[in-house]
Amino acid sequence: MLVIENLCASIGDKPILNGVSLTVNPGEVHAIMGPNGSGKSTLAAVLAGRDGYTVTEGRAIFDGENLLALAPEERARRGVFLGFQYPVELPGVSNLYFLKAALNAIRTHRGMTELDAMDFYDLAKDKARWIGLDESLVQRPVNVGFSGGEKKRNEIFQMALLEPRLGILDEIDSGLDIDALRAVADGINRLRAPTRSLVLITHYERLLSLVVPDVVHVMVAGRFARSGGPELAELLEREGYAELSAGGHVGSNEVRP
Amino acid sequence: MTAELSGNVSGSTWVRHLDRRQLASSEPPWLLERRQQAREAFERRGLPTTAQERWRFSPVAKYADLGIDQVEVDAGALTSDGPLAREGSAGVVLRLVDGAPVPLEAKLPSGLRVLSLRRALTEIPQLLEPHLLRLDAWRDGFSAANAASFVDGWFIMADPGKVIDSLVTIQIDDRPFREARISMPRVLVVASPASRLRILERRQGANAPAGQICNSVMEMAIGAGAELEHTRLVARRDAAIDIGVTAVEVAQRGRYHSFSASLSGRFVRHALEVTLAERDAQCTLDGLYAVGGSDLTDHHTLVIHSSENGTTREAYRGLIDEKGQAVFDGTIVVKAGAQRTQAHQENRNLVLSPQAVIHAKPHLEIDADDVLCSHGATVGSIDANQLFYLRSRGLDQQLARELLIRAFADEILERCPIAGLREEMKLQLSGRRSDSLGGKS
Numbered sequence: 001m002l003v004i005e006n007l008c009a010s011i012g013d014k015p016i017l018n019g020v021s022l023t024v025n026p027g028e029v030h031a032i033m034g035p036n037g038s039g040k041s042t043l044a045a046v047l048a049g050r051d052g053y054t055v056t057e058g059r060a061i062f063d064g065e066n067l068l069a070l071a072p073e074e075r076a077r078r079g080v081f082l083g084f085q086y087p088v089e090l091p092g093v094s095n096l097y098f099l100k101a102a103l104n105a106i107r108t109h110r111g112m113t114e115l116d117a118m119d120f121y122d123l124a125k126d127k128a129r130w131i132g133l134d135e136s137l138v139q140r141p142v143n144v145g146f147s148g149g150e151k152k153r154n155e156i157f158q159m160a161l162l163e164p165r166l167g168i169l170d171e172i173d174s175g176l177d178i179d180a181l182r183a184v185a186d187g188i189n190r191l192r193a194p195t196r197s198l199v200l201i202t203h204y205e206r207l208l209s210l211v212v213p214d215v216v217h218v219m220v221a222g223r224f225a226r227s228g229g230p231e232l233a234e235l236l237e238r239e240g241y242a243e244l245s246a247g248g249h250v251g252s253n254e255v256r257p
Numbered sequence: 258m259t260a261e262l263s264g265n266v267s268g269s270t271w272v273r274h275l276d277r278r279q280l281a282s283s284e285p286p287w288l289l290e291r292r293q294q295a296r297e298a299f300e301r302r303g304l305p306t307t308a309q310e311r312w313r314f315s316p317v318a319k320y321a322d323l324g325i326d327q328v329e330v331d332a333g334a335l336t337s338d339g340p341l342a343r344e345g346s347a348g349v350v351l352r353l354v355d356g357a358p359v360p361l362e363a364k365l366p367s368g369l370r371v372l373s374l375r376r377a378l379t380e381i382p383q384l385l386e387p388h389l390l391r392l393d394a395w396r397d398g399f400s401a402a403n404a405a406s407f408v409d410g411w412f413i414m415a416d417p418g419k420v421i422d423s424l425v426t427i428q429i430d431d432r433p434f435r436e437a438r439i440s441m442p443r444v445l446v447v448a449s450p451a452s453r454l455r456i457l458e459r460r461q462g463a464n465a466p467a468g469q470i471c472n473s474v475m476e477m478a479i480g481a482g483a484e485l486e487h488t489r490l491v492a493r494r495d496a497a498i499d500i501g502v503t504a505v506e507v508a509q510r511g512r513y514h515s516f517s518a519s520l521s522g523r524f525v526r527h528a529l530e531v532t533l534a535e536r537d538a539q540c541t542l543d544g545l546y547a548v549g550g551s552d553l554t555d556h557h558t559l560v561i562h563s564s565e566n567g568t569t570r571e572a573y574r575g576l577i578d579e580k581g582q583a584v585f586d587g588t589i590v591v592k593a594g595a596q597r598t599q600a601h602q603e604n605r606n607l608v609l610s611p612q613a614v615i616h617a618k619p620h621l622e623i624d625a626d627d628v629l630c631s632h633g634a635t636v637g638s639i640d641a642n643q644l645f646y647l648r649s650r651g652l653d654q655q656l657a658r659e660l661l662i663r664a665f666a667d668e669i670l671e672r673c674p675i676a677g678l679r680e681e682m683k684l685q686l687s688g689r690r691s692d693s694l695g696g697k698s
């Protein structure tokens with residue numbers, strides 16, 4: 001589904017990604033861990049098409065298409081979803097209106113008919129209930145006055161509604177207390193499907209004990225220093241990243257699970 | 258650059274017209290005296306130039322020939338063509354055509370008086386004397402010229418204790434003329450003590466030729482415990498110059514609510530001046546301006562707290578696109594002795610094109626010590642994070658941009674007290690934007 005080969009990217013003159021390679025097959029959940037500043041969020045941003053990054057080498061192919069050549073909205077319509085580390089507040093823009101426009105843009109791309117306001121409202125209510133998001137938040141301006149947990153749950157709600165084929169969740173667990181984390185993890189587990197792949201970017205092992213990944217990658221200095229099964233996350237939790245950063249694993253351009 | 262327009266030549270033409278007005282009038286002595294003072298104020302100030310601080314960024318002489326002749330308008334000569342005033346679901350609708358009140362044939366709600374200024378000056382001058390040509394301080398030559406030379410207008414009054422639910426609409430129109438000229442619409446609104454009155458002022462001229470000046474003055478007196486809601490919309494479809502002063506005085510426990518929107522017009526200026534003259538008076542001033550093309554829109558607001566325990570809440574927003582220019586100049590003055598004043602002013606501007614210009618100047622002058630005041634102005638373009646968030650969900654860039662602009666305007670439009678007008682303004686804004694987007698793509 002997603003094949004990344006030797007991806008290098010910089011902000012201005014500063015290289016951030018230094019040769020990331022990754023293959024995500026349908027239905028797989030990959031976790032990317034790593035210390036602050038290692039390039040995890042940059043990878044998510046480059047895949048979603050955020051401005052301000054220059055890809056200097058490598059490529060990212062999504063369903064046979066060059067992902068990096070597409071505008072952010074074109075990626076979204078093909079089924080790429082980015083869950084934001086810091087969900088953006090949109091004063092004056094109602095969640096409902098915004099998501100109806102988004103879903104209909106995606107449906108049109110898929111050759112489906114657009115949903116009218118009533119049908120969409122019913123669908124949104126169902127999904128909110130399914131994901132455990134307070135229904136009143138669905139009507140409110142996007143993320144305005146939401147708590148940290150509500151913002152993250154709203155991201156999961158949006159993913160449930162837009163039904164992407166690839167969900168990239170950037171530190172969806174940051175700033176959550178244990179109850180909110182559990183709720184978000186439940187939502188993610190509900191969204192696991194044989195045709196849907198997920199990439200979870202996280203600092204901590206605790207999310208991965210609730211959403212058990214198929215593959216764990218450790219990113220250090222803009223590339224994967226190590227990849228393995230879920231047990232790698234537990235190892236990191238015990239020993240920290242220092243070992244890896246200092247160790248001899250860094251340098252191989254391509255580490256495959 | 259404006260030297261040749263700065264005064265003497267064009268100014269003297271105006272003064273000649275002022276003379277003619279006075280000769281023609283048979284008005285109460287107090288009014289003649291005030292007109293003479295206005296005339297002197299006009300001669301002192303002259304027509305505005307960019308050398309005057311209040312007009313620094315609004316070079317009106319670039320948009321209109323200020324040396325123009327004024328067309329004589331005989332108020333009585335206007336004939337009624339069609340329903341001129343009506344009271345229905347839309348309330349009472351009054352028209353001012355070239356500054357002249359079109360005769361009114363409507364059954365008015367009890368407690369509401371509506372007369373032409375001329376008739377009111379003959380029949381009930383004692384009700385006008387405390388206010389007419391008293392509320393406006395003639396800070397600009399234009400409003401002094403109006404005071405010195407207006408022929409007629411409307412007098413609108415809610416009697417003491419009366420709550421007038423019907424909306425009173427004042428529609429300011431122009432007749433098509435070939436030569437450029439100036440009109441002097443004038444309205445005096447009196448909300449007597451403990452009354453309530455709702456006014457909608459619409460200026461949607463479509464007939465005036467380029468360079469014509471609509472120079473209006475509204476005086477509004479709000480009595481003790483009275484409430485006046487004043488909604489003002491400028492959405493001109495012609496190229497006339499639209500200049501207006503609204504001068505408001507609020508007595509003890511009185512409340513004034515203004516919503517002032519300028520959505521289109523070649524050159525639009527609204528100077529809104531509110532004096533909270535007695536204790537416990539309140540005002541809320543909300544405004545929205547949208548400027549595009551090479552148009553200019555100027556909002557000057559001045560609130561004077563001259564007594565204790567008054568409150569002001571002010572919020573203006575602007576959308577500036579293409580080569581549009583906007584001015585927001587908001588001043589709140591708290592006089593010595595106006596203790597426990599609470600005044601908050603906010604001005605936010607969204608600049609949508611690299612050629613668009615905004616001059617934003619919030620300003621507080623505080624001479625009392627026990628006050629709670631704040632002000633702030635922001636100027637920015639569309640937030641890149643917000644834009645990316647929307648696009649990352651599948652919205653194309655144009656729609657995402659449109660949604661953010663609309664949301665910015667909607668937050669102020671929600672404060673417009675007339676629901677139907679809110680929708681009308683939303684439509685006009687989105688229509689205008691799709692025009693300009695269409696032009697670019």
